[in-house]
Amino acid sequence: MKEEGLDGQGVNVAVEVTPSGVGLLADDEQLVARGPSSGRKRVSDWLGRSAVPIVWAAVVVIFSILRPATFPTIGTFGAIFGSEAVLVIVTLGLLVPLRAGDYDLSVAGTLTLSSMIIGRLNGGARIEIWICVAIALAIGVGVGLLNGFFVRVFGINPFIVTLGMGTFLLGITLLISNDQTYAGVSVALDDITETDRFLGIPLEFYYALALCVIVWYVFEHTTLGRRLLFVGSGREVARLSGVRVERMRVGALVVSGLLAALAGIFFAGTSGAANPTAGSFFLLPAFAAAFLGGTTIMPGRFNAWGTIVAAYFLVTGVTGLEILGAQSWVQTVFYGGALVLAVAFAQLSKGRQSQEII
Amino acid sequence: MAEATTSGPLLEIEGLSKSFGSTQALDRAWLKVMPGRVHGLVGQNGSGKSTLVKVLAGYHDPDPGARIVIGGREVTHTLGGGGSRANGLYFVHQDLGVVGALSVAENLFIDRFVDQPKAWVRWRAEHAKASELLASFGVRVDPRRKMAELPVAVQAMVVIVRAAERLRAGSPESGDRGGVLVLDEATASLPLAARDQLQSVVRAVVALGHAVLFVSHFPDEVLEWADHVTVLRDGRVVADRETQGMTEDELVELIIGRQMEPHQGVVVPASSGGSTSSMVVTGLTGQEVDGLSFAVQPGEVLGLTGLVGSGFDEVARILGGASVARAGEMVLDGRRWDLTAFSPAAARKAGVSLVPDDRHRLGVAPALTVSENISLSVLDRYRGVAGRIKHRRLRQEVRRLLADYDVRPPDPDLPLRSLSGGNQQKVVIAKAMAGAPRVLLLDEPTKGVDVGARSEILEKLRDVARAGTAVVCSTTDASQLEDLCDRVLVLRRGRLCAELTGEAINEDRIVEETYSSVV
Known part of the structure; x- marks a missing residue:
């Protein structure tokens, strides 16, 4: 079977047969086991997995050539890696329900509400920052539980539940903020997110990186992650194998709520203020990064490293275009286009096996 | 021809052959269905029965030389789905083809809503018309109710009324001529009690001058419902006669092509063995299976079989935790499990493992x-x-x-x-x-598997049993049961009707027991 798939057929087939296995990153033994006969397949596999990082590198080179004075600077890279850590964190959270086969469209609403909790209570009411952080995180968990409640008890599609929840939360944010921006968020929070740097990059980048490692580890190396994968790509199989499917789905929504709230805290820290609508912009880039990430590193699966690469690729593209003088419209066009193309590419590489994972 | 318009057959088939590669599924089969009659079509799996239905439905093209006359008009070309309908044939399959979220009236008139889209619908009039139509067939149901809320039996009645309505409206050029309603195993999944009600609806349909081609596995049901029966065996028509005066044994003999052997009351109480390590199931009741009790020993391969709807395949699903029982319990390794509160996780804990039949949805990702x-x-x-x-x-x-x-x-x-x-x-x-696991349950373990892999799988399952696992295999494949099993339970209408061991486990005997009604 395997050999038949290799010879004389196009890249599509080769990508389709790609074992997006756990082992690829985890286990060298596998490459040996694959044997010498599949050399060509390994090359096309490698290209498929590495397409996004390669394009990312190309984009960096192109912008550096076009704007040698402004683009390849510590300042620009610091901005790209630091400020967009919020996007990476919210996307990694989103990845958990996606891996379980469910959408969570409320992450941007949770993020915005969480940042406004910080702005209103800390910036406005001068409540101790750590208490505000705890409240924001608790609200994130609460949102996840509420989403999970409707999904599990009423059996509603999470797409709809979280779509409503996201809009509901934006409304609540407007309510508690009285439609105002709250500045004066604790300098301590600003310090540990944006101001303090390591190797010229704000600390929050390293938090995002650490979170990526945790998500990767749980997804690929724990029994929990393996079960989550089956809930997403073979729900009835998982159920019949004794996996508590509904519990896993609720848990995934709770994790995405918690991480969206964490992203909101960092968002407030990074900007030193909370704006009642700014957070809602994160929804589309988060989905674009998650889906584009699902086509790379381990094609066909939502995966942590692919996501972080995709997120920074998208941000690099937008930043570079803005340095070239593009207007603000370019951001929405870029993210929207990337989402659709990423999904189209994922579909193409899977051939006829539609809607299995992504 | 002029005479035929009033009393000639509504459907006439002559010399219908169909081969798939080297397999001859139908060999010069013929059929003549008269108006006002319920015509049974029976035969075991592989008899060509479903091929014949599929030819009529336009799914297969017949081999050259066949003559098919529907409603007095010879059909020369391929029938095609819509074509057969325009010719006065209407099919109701086991899957009824209803839209659960729509109302009874909408389901009833669905073709009209599609064919003649009007800008608006006068619901009051539609509902009145629907009530009247249903009542004329003796079906009393509120046409505004959602289809999905109704019992399957009532849905089936609505579908049959819809079919009759279509037959009436379907072929205006044939005037008062009736059409043929093909019931393709449409009763297999219905509860026993509901079948009687359905029968009266079917009678009302033929009273209008239509004919019903009643395709069924169940010999007793065919005798009860049909006026005339055609029996297919190995692709040929082996009998075509009135059902009047025919006994069930006669019909079964025609279906299986042999004399029924006199039975010596083979039904053995299931609790025969009782070693502590065996699995003992008592009073298992589900959607189809009804109060079944049996035991299986370590190292034993137990087969479960029966006709569609007999519940033989439900047993494995319940014991594997995939469906919930209405009653029953299981004892395994001295532990008692309530099957009404069973789950896949509980099954695993109990030491029971299931190989489900729908490989791609339930078996693997x-x-x-x-x-x-x-x-x-x-x-x-x-x-x-x-x-x-x-x-x-x-x-x-x-x-x-x-x-x-x-x-x-x-x-x-x-x-x-x-x-x-x-x-x-x-x-x-x-x-x-x-x-x-202590017990391995299999539901049609060789479905969609090529011949070579099939024998490898069966060999492996015997190894599994030899190593001390109890194996329970439900299948309709009699040769598989013969190859694999130490003991076979035959179910009928949810109950145990025969237990076969040793020499009695052969293909012929299993088929015989499956179709017989010795209870």
């Missing part, structure tokens, strides 16, 4: 790798600190299982969907056996 699929149910055994998977040891175990079950290619990292059907099924069985 096709997009994931062979290794991931096999290891799903035993992950906990390879769980290290903080839930870490012990990859190396898990991998060894997966490799061992792949070799054991002879999965080809034995590469744990291939996505499952790149394997052939037979090898996928081996993976499903290896996955079920990975936890070393």
Whole structure:
């Protein structure tokens, strides 16, 4: 079977047969086991997995050539890696329900509400920052539980539940903020997110990186992650194998709520203020990064490293275009286009096996 | 021809042959269906019965030389789905083809809503018309109710009324001529009580001058419903006669092509063995199975079989935790399990493992790798600190299982969907056996599997039993039961009707028991 798939057929087939296995990153033994006969397949596999990082590198080179004075600077890279850590964190959270086969469209609403909790209570009411952080995180968990409640008890599609929840939360944010921006968020929070740097990059980048490692580890190396994968790509199989499917789905929504709230805290820290609508912009880039990430590193699966690469690729593209003088419209066009193309590419590489994972 | 318009056959088939490669599914079959009559069409699996129906439905083209006359007009070309309908044929299958979310009236007039889209619908008038139409067939149901809220039997009645309405409206050029309603195993999944009600609806349909072609597995039902019966065996018509005065034994003999052997009351109380390590099931009742009790010993291969709807296949699903029982309990290894509160997790804990019949939906996740699929149910055994998977040891175990079950290619990292059907099924069985269960349940274990893989799988299942696992296999494949089983239970209408052991486990005898009604 395997050999038949290799010879004389196009890249599509080769990508389709790609074992997006756990082992690829985890286990060298596998490459040996694959044997010498599949050399060509390994090359096309490698290209498929590495397409996004390669394009990312190309984009960096192109912008550096076009704007040698402004683009390849510590300042620009610091901005790209630091400020967009919020996007990476919210996307990694989103990845958990996606891996379980469910959408969570409320992450941007949770993020915005969480940042406004910080702005209103800390910036406005001068409540101790750590208490505000705890409240924001608790609200994130609460949102996840509420989403999970409707999904599990009423059996509603999470797409709809979280779509409503996201809009509901934006409304609540407007309510508690009285439609105002709250500045004066604790300098301590600003310090540990944006101001303090390591190797010229704000600390929050390293938090995002650490979170990526945790998500990767749980997804690929724990029994929990393996079960989550089956809930997403073979729900009835998982159920019949004794996996508590509904519990896993609720848990995934709770994790995405918690991480969206964490992203909101960092968002407030990074900007030193909370704006009642700014957070809602994160929804589309988060989905674009998650889906584009699902086509790379381990094609066909939502995966942590692919996501972080995709997120920074998208941000690099937008930043570079803005340095070239593009207007603000370019951001929405870029993210929207990337989402659709990423999904189209994922579909193409899977051939006829539609809607299995992504 | 002029005379035929009033009393000639509504459907006439002559010299209908159909071969698939070297297999001759139909050999000069013929059929003549008269108006005002219920015409039974029976035969066992492989008799050509369903091929004939599929030719009529336009799904298969007949081999050259066949003559098919519907409503007095010879059909020369392929029938095609819509074509057969325009010719005065209407099919109702086991899957009724209703839209659950729509009302009874909408389902009833669905064709009209599609064919003649009007800008608006006068609902009051439509509902009145629907009520009147249904009542004329003796069906009393509120036409505004959602289809999905109704019992399946009532849905079936609505569908039959819809069919009759279509037959009336379907072929205006044929004037007052009736049409033919084909009921293709449409009663197989209905509860027994509901079938009587349905029968009166069917009678009302033929009273209008239509004919009903009643395709069924159940000899007793055919005798009860049909005026005339055609029996197919090995693609040929072996009998065509009035049902008046025919006994069920006669009909069964025609179906299976042999004399029924005199039965010596083979029904043995199921609790025959009772060693502590055996699995004992008592009073198992579900949607179809009704108060079944049996035991199975370690190392034994127990077969379960019966006609569609007899509940033989429900047993494995319930014991595997996939469906919930209405009553019953199971004792395994001295532990008692309430089957009304059973679950897949409980089944695993009890030591029961299921190989479900729908491989792609229930058995494995096709997009994931062979290794991931096999290891799903035993992950906990390879769980290290903080839930870490012990990859190396898990991998060894997966490799061992792949070799054991002879999965080809034995590469744990291939996505499952790149394997052939037979090898996928081996993976499903290896996955079920990975936890070393006490009891392995199989639901049609060789469905969609090529001949070579089939014999490998059966051989492997015997090995599994020899190693001390109890194997329970439900299938309609009598030759598989003969090859595999130490004991076979035949179910009929949810109850045990025969228990076969030793020499009695042969294909002929199993088929005979399946169709007979000795209870």
